[in-house]
Amino acid sequence: MTSLPAALTIVPPTHPLVGRVSPPGSKSITNRALLLAALATGTSRLTGALKSKDTTLMAAALRQMGVAVDEPDATTFVVTSSGQLQQPEGPLFLGNAGTATRFLTAAVATVQGEVVVDGDAEMRVRPIGPLVTALQSLGVDATSPTGCPPVIVRGNGSFGSGRVEIDAGLSSQYVSALLMAAPLGNGPIEVALTGTEIGARGYVDLTLAAMRSFGADVEQLNAGTWLVKPTGYKATDFHIEPDASAATYLWAAEVLTGGEIDLGVAPDAFSQPDAAAQAVIAQFPNMPPVIDGSQMQDAVPTLAVLAAFNNNPVRFVGIANLRVKETDRTKAVATELSRILPGLGTEEGDDLLVASDPDLGRKLAQRNETTRIETYHDHRIAMSFALAGLRIPGITILDPACTGKTYPEYWNMLESLGVELKPAN
Numbered sequence: 001m002t003s004l005p006a007a008l009t010i011v012p013p014t015h016p017l018v019g020r021v022s023p024p025g026s027k028s029i030t031n032r033a034l035l036l037a038a039l040a041t042g043t044s045r046l047t048g049a050l051k052s053k054d055t056t057l058m059a060a061a062l063r064q065m066g067v068a069v070d071e072p073d074a075t076t077f078v079v080t081s082s083g084q085l086q087q088p089e090g091p092l093f094l095g096n097a098g099t100a101t102r103f104l105t106a107a108v109a110t111v112q113g114e115v116v117v118d119g120d121a122e123m124r125v126r127p128i129g130p131l132v133t134a135l136q137s138l139g140v141d142a143t144s145p146t147g148c149p150p151v152i153v154r155g156n157g158s159f160g161s162g163r164v165e166i167d168a169g170l171s172s173q174y175v176s177a178l179l180m181a182a183p184l185g186n187g188p189i190e191v192a193l194t195g196t197e198i199g200a201r202g203y204v205d206l207t208l209a210a211m212r213s214f215g216a217d218v219e220q221l222n223a224g225t226w227l228v229k230p231t232g233y234k235a236t237d238f239h240i241e242p243d244a245s246a247a248t249y250l251w252a253a254e255v256l257t258g259g260e261i262d263l264g265v266a267p268d269a270f271s272q273p274d275a276a277a278q279a280v281i282a283q284f285p286n287m288p289p290v291i292d293g294s295q296m297q298d299a300v301p302t303l304a305v306l307a308a309f310n311n312n313p314v315r316f317v318g319i320a321n322l323r324v325k326e327t328d329r330t331k332a333v334a335t336e337l338s339r340i341l342p343g344l345g346t347e348e349g350d351d352l353l354v355a356s357d358p359d360l361g362r363k364l365a366q367r368n369e370t371t372r373i374e375t376y377h378d379h380r381i382a383m384s385f386a387l388a389g390l391r392i393p394g395i396t397i398l399d400p401a402c403t404g405k406t407y408p409e410y411w412n413m414l415e416s417l418g419v420e421l422k423p424a425n
Contacts, residue, residue, distance in 0.1 A: 004411065005423035007372065009396040010389025012361070016259035017390075017417040021250055023242040023263055025050035025075060026272060027406045031058045031099040032207055033238050035107060035180060036214040037079035038067040042235030044214075046077040049240050053405045054097040061104060064088035065111065083232060084157070087113035091150065096122040096326050096377070096405075099173060101149055105131055106177035109140040110184045111155040118150035122377060127324055131174040134166040138189070161187030161230070168198040170324055176207040182228035183216045193224035200297050200321075202273025209271065213238055241265070244272035246407050248281070248302040249383050253417070255284045256309065256390045261417065274299045285311045285358055294318030297325075300352070301384035304333045308344055309391060310356035320350040326405075327376035336373050336385055340364070340392065361391035370394040370424075379405040386414065396424045 030050045035058070037044035049055065051074060059069045059077065066086035070078040085108065092108070092115065094100045101119055105128060108115040118124075129147035136142055138161075141154035159181045168175045175191065175198065182189040198204070208218055208226075215234035219227045242265055254261045267278040277299035280287055287310045293300040300319055307314035322329040330352050337345025337354065341364065346353045357363070371394055375382040379402050389395030403410040411421060 004401045007396050007398050007424040008400045009422045009424045011420035017257045018259050019417050020262045023246040025240040026243040029240045030055045032210045034058050035103050038062045038081050040233035040235045041083035043080040044235040045237045047239050049077050057094050057097045058100040061092040085111045087111050091116035091118045094119045102173040102177045105151050106181040108153045109155045112157040114154045130167045134164050138164050159185040161185045163190040165192045165194045167194045172200045172203045183231050185230045189228045191226045244270040244275040245298040248277045248299045251281045252302050252306045252387050290315050292318040301380045305384045305387050307354040311358050313356050314354045316352040326378040340371050364392045372396045375399045379403045
């Protein structure tokens with residue numbers, strides 16, 4: 001679609017979705033690679049990258065700090081840096097990009113001077129206090145009066161040394177932020193979890209792999225402790241794999257329509273934790289009655305919408321962290337499922353319960369009503385609930401442009417598979 005209306009209605013296809021779709025590059029890996037390239041000395045070429053709202057905000061912030069970020073084509077960044085971030089003239093505005101905000105909050109401690117890391121209204125209610133506390137323990141002058149952005153960091157050109165402890169129960173991004181900045185310390189830095197809980201540990205593994213590609217020396221001392229040596233980073237050419245979170249929508253669309261969609265990459269070729277969702281999706285319509293979403297958090301909205309058509313009800317557990325994403329995703333998913341059919345989605349503590357009905361599409365087709373899905377400016381709510389429209393007539397997605405945060409071509413992708421989209425008022 002050349003331009004997106006305020007709302008889109010999905011027309012359920014009468015045929016299986018069949019075709020070849022290349023998912024966009026991984027947002028998580030792209031923003032890690034952009035930062036590491038900016039902290040490295042020399043020129044790095046990042047291929048297979050995602051160009052979306054979140055990565056555009058990261059690139060713009062790096063440019064504010066004296067890093068040259070060129071974009072020779074639609075999937076490449078060429079990053080040239082001295083290895084030292086410079087003090088920007090104004091605050092770094094990062095919208096609602098969680099990775100960019102958390103990662104830069106730690107990295108700007110290496111700037112000589114004051115840096116303000118800020119975001120939009122949604123970001124200003126997303127917690128960052130544990131990361132600020134950890135930075136303070138390293139001797140970094142960092143403050144966040146509300147426990148959320150904006151964060152004021154007064155750097156002295158280095159990241160310190162010693163041991164830093166972090167409570168990663170709310171987000172693994174706090175750990176990744178500290179790890180990526182640690183090679184710029186005055187001496188070795190030991191990064192340790194204060195407990196065993198960590199949101200989506202697989203993303204820390206992504207961070208470590210990217211760091212090592214840029215020359216970092218990291219040793220894992222035990223399950224919750226890493227020793228990072230003060231090596232700095234070296235520029236390198238780095239290829240970014242496709243986005244596993246984006247792939248979940250395609251895997252779900254395939255089973256919902258009995259189709260066959262070739263992604264050009266096997267599920268076991270992904271290193272991102274959300275790829276684990278494919279094994280659950282493959283069990284549809286007999287997905288398990290309890291699904292632990294702790295290590296595939298961004299896939300939970302996809303799985304929850306799919307669960308609405310399952311043969312048995314599904315309870316999602318281990319998803320407390322979904323409440324501090326771009327929106328409270330547990331509440332949002334429950335609310336919008338129940339907008340489709342009262343009681344279809346409910347919250348029980350931090351769990352999400354989906355009252356599955358394999359005949360849901362046929363029953364609601366008889367109702368001949370429009371269901372307007374509120375997306376809360378959250379790309380994952382928009383993309384996952386569009387899947388419901390593959391079986392239920394009248395599903396209308398409000399603010400469809402919010403998918404530009406991570407998957408700008410999402411609606412074009414559905415159309416390429418033969419899904420009809422109609423502008424709605």
